[in-house]
Amino acid sequence: MTTSDQASGISTTMRDDTRGLLGKARTYGILAVILILVIFNFFRIWNTISNTATFVESGTVQQEYIRSLNQALNVNLTQVATIVIVGVGMTLVIATGGIDLSVGAIMAIAGQIAPLIFLGSIGQRFGMGVTNTLAIIVPLIVSSAVGLFNGFMVTQLRFQPIIATLVVYIGGRGIAQVLTNGYLQVFRNPGFQYLALGRPLGIPTQVYIMFAVVILADLLVRRTSFGQYVLSIGGNERAARLAGVPVNRVKTAVYVISGFLCGIAGLIVVAINSASDANLNGLNIELDAIAAVAVGGTPLSGGIATIWGTLLGALFIQLARFTLISIGVPYEFALVVNAAIILTAVYLQRQRSS
Amino acid sequence: MTSNDVLLEMKDILKVFPGIVAVDHANMQISRGEVHALVGENGAGKSTMIKILTGAYIRDGGKITFDGQDVEYRTPQQAQENGISTIYQEINLVPLRSVAENILMGREPTRYGLLDWKRLNTEANRILVQMGIEIDVTKPLADYNIAIQQMVAIARAVSFKSKLVVMDEPTSSLDDHEVHILFETIRRLKAEGVSVIFITHRLDELFVICDRITIMRDGKTIETRDISSITKLELVSKMLGKELGQVRRSGATSFEIKEVGPDAEMVLELDQAKNSPVLQDVSLNVRKGEIVGLAGLLGSGRSEAARAIFGADPIREGQMRWDGKPVSFLSTRDAIDVGMGYCPEDRKAEGVVPFLSVRENLTLAALPRLTHKGIINRDKQKQIVDQFIKMLGIKLSSPDQKIRELSGGNQQKVLLARWLCMNPQLLILDEPTRGIDVGAKGEIQKIISGLADEGVGVLMITSEMEELTEGSHRVFVMRDRRTVTELSREEISQDAIMDAMAHGESENNVEVQS
Numbered sequence: 001m002t003t004s005d006q007a008s009g010i011s012t013t014m015r016d017d018t019r020g021l022l023g024k025a026r027t028y029g030i031l032a033v034i035l036i037l038v039i040f041n042f043f044r045i046w047n048t049i050s051n052t053a054t055f056v057e058s059g060t061v062q063q064e065y066i067r068s069l070n071q072a073l074n075v076n077l078t079q080v081a082t083i084v085i086v087g088v089g090m091t092l093v094i095a096t097g098g099i100d101l102s103v104g105a106i107m108a109i110a111g112q113i114a115p116l117i118f119l120g121s122i123g124q125r126f127g128m129g130v131t132n133t134l135a136i137i138v139p140l141i142v143s144s145a146v147g148l149f150n151g152f153m154v155t156q157l158r159f160q161p162i163i164a165t166l167v168v169y170i171g172g173r174g175i176a177q178v179l180t181n182g183y184l185q186v187f188r189n190p191g192f193q194y195l196a197l198g199r200p201l202g203i204p205t206q207v208y209i210m211f212a213v214v215i216l217a218d219l220l221v222r223r224t225s226f227g228q229y230v231l232s233i234g235g236n237e238r239a240a241r242l243a244g245v246p247v248n249r250v251k252t253a254v255y256v257i258s259g260f261l262c263g264i265a266g267l268i269v270v271a272i273n274s275a276s277d278a279n280l281n282g283l284n285i286e287l288d289a290i291a292a293v294a295v296g297g298t299p300l301s302g303g304i305a306t307i308w309g310t311l312l313g314a315l316f317i318q319l320a321r322f323t324l325i326s327i328g329v330p331y332e333f334a335l336v337v338n339a340a341i342i343l344t345a346v347y348l349q350r351q352r353s354s
Numbered sequence: 355m356t357s358n359d360v361l362l363e364m365k366d367i368l369k370v371f372p373g374i375v376a377v378d379h380a381n382m383q384i385s386r387g388e389v390h391a392l393v394g395e396n397g398a399g400k401s402t403m404i405k406i407l408t409g410a411y412i413r414d415g416g417k418i419t420f421d422g423q424d425v426e427y428r429t430p431q432q433a434q435e436n437g438i439s440t441i442y443q444e445i446n447l448v449p450l451r452s453v454a455e456n457i458l459m460g461r462e463p464t465r466y467g468l469l470d471w472k473r474l475n476t477e478a479n480r481i482l483v484q485m486g487i488e489i490d491v492t493k494p495l496a497d498y499n500i501a502i503q504q505m506v507a508i509a510r511a512v513s514f515k516s517k518l519v520v521m522d523e524p525t526s527s528l529d530d531h532e533v534h535i536l537f538e539t540i541r542r543l544k545a546e547g548v549s550v551i552f553i554t555h556r557l558d559e560l561f562v563i564c565d566r567i568t569i570m571r572d573g574k575t576i577e578t579r580d581i582s583s584i585t586k587l588e589l590v591s592k593m594l595g596k597e598l599g600q601v602r603r604s605g606a607t608s609f610e611i612k613e614v615g616p617d618a619e620m621v622l623e624l625d626q627a628k629n630s631p632v633l634q635d636v637s638l639n640v641r642k643g644e645i646v647g648l649a650g651l652l653g654s655g656r657s658e659a660a661r662a663i664f665g666a667d668p669i670r671e672g673q674m675r676w677d678g679k680p681v682s683f684l685s686t687r688d689a690i691d692v693g694m695g696y697c698p699e700d701r702k703a704e705g706v707v708p709f710l711s712v713r714e715n716l717t718l719a720a721l722p723r724l725t726h727k728g729i730i731n732r733d734k735q736k737q738i739v740d741q742f743i744k745m746l747g748i749k750l751s752s753p754d755q756k757i758r759e760l761s762g763g764n765q766q767k768v769l770l771a772r773w774l775c776m777n778p779q780l781l782i783l784d785e786p787t788r789g790i791d792v793g794a795k796g797e798i799q800k801i802i803s804g805l806a807d808e809g810v811g812v813l814m815i816t817s818e819m820e821e822l823t824e825g826s827h828r829v830f831v832m833r834d835r836r837t838v839t840e841l842s843r844e845e846i847s848q849d850a851i852m853d854a855m856a857h858g859e860s861e862n863n864v865e866v867q868s
Binding site: 231 | 664666685686687689690691696698703704705706707708709710714718719721722724725728729730732772
């Protein structure tokens with residue numbers, strides 16, 4: 001059937017052109033929509049301030065305006081940071097053709113371990129510096145290990161990724177709760193909480209972490225052989241194997257990376273809250289992360305990884321949600337609109353891969 | 355033969371796909387109680403014929419008469435209800451349900467609206483016993499081996515009161531004993547007046563079980579014959595469309611090969627390699643600077659041999675030597691590291707990574723050499739990519755173009771370059787010119803000869819007779835998953851190759867059993 005292959009080859013090429021256009025339209029489309037949302041919020045906040053202003057001096061109004069803008073920016077960046085950090089790991093996993101449902105559970109585990117360390121006996125034995133370092137490193141090692149377990153199940157036990165990570169999704173949160181017998185851990189630890197409450201140059205620490213993760217992951221995808229292997233496995237696993245790509249090792253590694261990043265996100269969340277709650281830390285974040293990946297233009301079938309797209313996707317979802325709620329749309333309705341956004345993105349996705 | 359004996363008549367069947375005539379005015383006639391073979395090489399149109407018959411495809415022309423009536427089935431279900439059952443290569447039953455459920459699926463006996471398990475099981479058991487099979491019908495189908503699963507599929511077909519059972523390569527995953535059981539079943543069906551259309555690539559089986567044979571080639575039915583009136587050699591020559599006694603080396607390809615002395619070093623030697631059931635006994639060798647052809651009909655095990663050599667599949671018995679030293683590869687990486695490359699037959703499924711660019715596809719295997727501390731050296735990469743694009747004449751708009759936008763010939767050149775940039779000592783090429791237009795074909799043949807000139811050993815699997823006769827220093831012929839003949843440069847001829855394909859010597863023939 002070689003001739004028919006050639007015939008279909010021609011038609012795919014023709015479709016490729018439209019696909020490229022659609023792809024571009026979507027990337028720029030998201031950027032444009034984000035920009036519109038940002039501008040809208042500038043005006044909205046200005047309106048609110050000037051309407052409620054009881055100040056006489058115009059300078060004070062401007063100061064108040066800048067303060068409000070800054071606050072809105074920080075709220076959005078803070079909330080989006082964990083989704084982006086988790087979403088980057090998710091992007092890599094999805095690029096290999098897998099999926100990671102266990103992200104929220106891993107966040108909960110990491111978030112439980114950190115206070116156990118600095119509230120426990122270790123904290124009393126060592127100085128605060130050592131303790132806080134341990135309180136960051138140990139959870140990250142543990143969450144990477146959970147990622148390793150995911151990778152082991154996928155590559156060695158040949159579980160489907162959705163099942164393997166579902167196992168950890170279910171069990172992981174249980175383990176997190178058992179760690180403290182289900183008790184909430186409340187604390188005040190400025191050193192550790194600098195992760196989330198620090199404001200170098202007035203911007204929250206986790207925003208720096210978020211951008212660092214995005215930039216490193218983007219370089220990883222575009223500049224390293226590892227990134228090439230990830231894409232080739234997702235694009236055509238059999239071809240990759242025949243070209244000598246260490247398929248199992250690379251697949252395992254993406255789950256480890258995902259686990260590591262979830263660890264970071266989990267620590268940020270407990271640092272923000274001054275409390276670690278194994279029930280709520282990272283709850284439902286896998287859905288936001290997958291949505292961000294999908295909206296960002298990484299096909300769920302693998303082979304492509306748009307790291308910056310995931311950042312845009314997360315920002316977009318976050319801004320849409322923030323805007324809707326701040327103009328007074330009820331939360332329930334905002335959820336529906338969010339769903340519509342994801343629906344549209346997935347629809348475009350389907351157009352692209354069909 | 356009176357017209358009453360004819361069960362099925364397919365006349366002037368036409369099926370056109372965009373850009374290709376898949377079945378071109380083909381004819382086939384099946385008698386009642388006959389086992390009828392349908393044979394042909396890849397793309398001959400066998401499957402399309404069957405799919406038209408069973409309603410999976412709608413024909414564009416022609417007439418089908420079944421059991422005295424003109425028919426045009428729209429779905430396989432409709433065909434089945436009317437007495438035509440199909441058993442596919444991959445068994446399409448439900449592995450986790452019980453044997454009984456599988457046999458009676460869709461017609462389960464019920465009682466008060468609930469499944470009547472007792473009747474279900476007795477009924478299924480009765481059907482199987484009739485076929486001489488006694489197994490526990492309450493166990494899941496997956497607990498049984500493929501042969502039994504196939505029997506269950508046949509039992510299901512028979513229980514539909516089928517008048518015609520179509521079997522598409524039913525023996526491809528069976529061992530000799532299981533084939534024997536299958537043949538017993540076919541004989542029983544025949545005795546009951548059921549007709550069977552049997553598709554297989556194993557020639558020996560045809561002569562054991564079939565009454566008549568229809569040969570297809572390029573969408574046309576070439577001939578229908580009594581099996582007793584045709585020799586294997588004649589059959590092979592008709593399947594391939596090559597007359598016996600044609601002159602060899604006619605200049606139909608662009609190969610230009612030079613002599614390689616017998617003292618040239620062996621780069622690869624394979625001794626009685628086995629990986630049952632896909633490989634039975636494979637021995638071959640390649641010298642430096644030599645193009646060794648690997649011939650055989652579809653299903654003879656050529657590609658499986660290539661995969662085993664390259665470390666993609668295991669070699670369970672026998673020995674492989676590389677540069678004279680025994681080796682065994684655990685992965686393709688091991689094979690690549692010693693200096694081997696492999697271009698698979700199915701470029702789309704196993705060669706190209708469609709979303710990646712030409713640059714990325716070309717250097718996929720070479721990445722470990724292009725990276726320092728994990729970072730790809732872009733300059734080095736670009737230099738290699740540009741060099742090979744120029745050397746092989748790859749036509750593209752930019753190295754960053756996605757590979758799937760390239761034509762088949764250019765894709766194949768990129769895949770060749772993927773290995774050439776590794777300076778391999780041995781290249782395994784599986785159908786290197788399939789699906790490529792004539793111009794690019796010639797260019798690729800020239801590239802292959804050029805490689806051999808530079809001392810690279812090439813193991814070339816090809817179905818094109820001319821590539822074997824004109825492009826090979828030596829040819830090994832495989833038949834029924836064994837290498838059966840080695841032909842030297844002087845011995846290579848179409849006749850010799852076809853003769854070996856048809857009845858090259860091998861020890862454990864299926865024929866022995868009956």
